[in-house]
Amino acid sequence: MCEANAYLIENDGKSGKPGETLLMEAVDKVEPDEEGILLVSIFGEQKFIKGHIHSLSLVDHKIYIKLKP
Amino acid sequence: MCEANAYLIENDGKSGKPGETLLMEAVDKVEPDEEGILLVSIFGEQKFIKGHIHSLSLVDHKIYIKLKP
Numbered sequence: 001m002c003e004a005n006a007y008l009i010e011n012d013g014k015s016g017k018p019g020e021t022l023l024m025e026a027v028d029k030v031e032p033d034e035e036g037i038l039l040v041s042i043f044g045e046q047k048f049i050k051g052h053i054h055s056l057s058l059v060d061h062k063i064y065i066k067l068k069p
Numbered sequence: 070m071c072e073a074n075a076y077l078i079e080n081d082g083k084s085g086k087p088g089e090t091l092l093m094e095a096v097d098k099v100e101p102d103e104e105g106i107l108l109v110s111i112f113g114e115q116k117f118i119k120g121h122i123h124s125l126s127l128v129d130h131k132i133y134i135k136l137k138p
Contacts, residue, residue, distance in 0.1 A: 002071035003127050030125035042128060053122055056099035056132075058072050059111060063125075 004061040072111050073130040
């Protein structure tokens with residue numbers, strides 16, 4: 001299975017304090033819209049995050065999300 | 070390996086002619102910015118697409134991209 005974990009990036013690292021917080025494990029579907037991002041896990045769990053996709057690193061199973069300013 | 074294939078969605082299906090075109094296979098990194106999306110494959114190949122992420126279906130290994138209007 002190739003689900004990924006979604007992390008909130010709290011700081012882009014430019015000021016020297018990067019940080020990531022796990023939002024959801026085993027994410028299957030990701031559906032961005034104008035308000036934010038709907039995450040759906042392989043178990044059917046859903047979370048809506050008011051943010052945007054910062055980047056994906058699929059081989060590492062990681063989805064990075066930043067909150068909207 | 071959990072890379073995915075990136076597809077261009079040419080029509081959202083609402084008008085009855087959905088279609089998807091393969092943009093890149095074996096995508097590892099996806100980095101959206103204001104202008105578009107940088108795709109990087111597991112082989113290091115790079116493509117920049119003037120679009121946004123429509124959705125991800127990771128268990129199916131699919132990244133759906135729509136062109137900017």
